[in-house]
Amino acid sequence: MAKCIDIQIGESRGIVCLCQTDFNCPKCGKLHTEDDYYKQLDKSKHGLIYKKCKGCGVKLGITSDIKGDIRVWLKEEETKLK
Numbered sequence: 195m196a197k198c199i200d201i202q203i204g205e206s207r208g209i210v211c212l213c214q215t216d217f218n219c220p221k222c223g224k225l226h227t228e229d230d231y232y233k234q235l236d237k238s239k240h241g242l243i244y245k246k247c248k249g250c251g252v253k254l255g256i257t258s259d260i261k262g263d264i265r266v267w268l269k270e271e272e273t274k275l276k
C-alpha cells in the first residue's frame with residue numbers, strides 16, 4: 195500500500211510517497227501487510243531487521259533499498275548473499 199505523507203524539511207515542503215511496504219514471504223508466500231516493521235527499519239542501526247513469518251515461522255531479513263522498496267530474504271540463505 196503506497197502512502198503519501200506531507201513533510202517539511204527546512205524551507206521546503208513536499209509530499210513524499212513511501213513505496214510499497216507489503217511483501218510476500220519468499221518461502222510460503224504469505225502476504226505481510228503490517229507497517230510496524232517499516233518503523234522498526236527506521237530505527238534500526240543497520241537498516242535491516244529480522245522478523246518471523248506468521249505463516250511458516252521462517253526467519254526473514256527485511257531491508258529497504260534506496261528507493262524505499264522492501265527487500266526480503268530468508269535468514270537461512272543469508273550466508274549465500276555475502
Ligand SMILES: [Zn+2]
Pocket residue numbers: 219220221222223224247248249250251252
Ligand atoms: Zn512464510
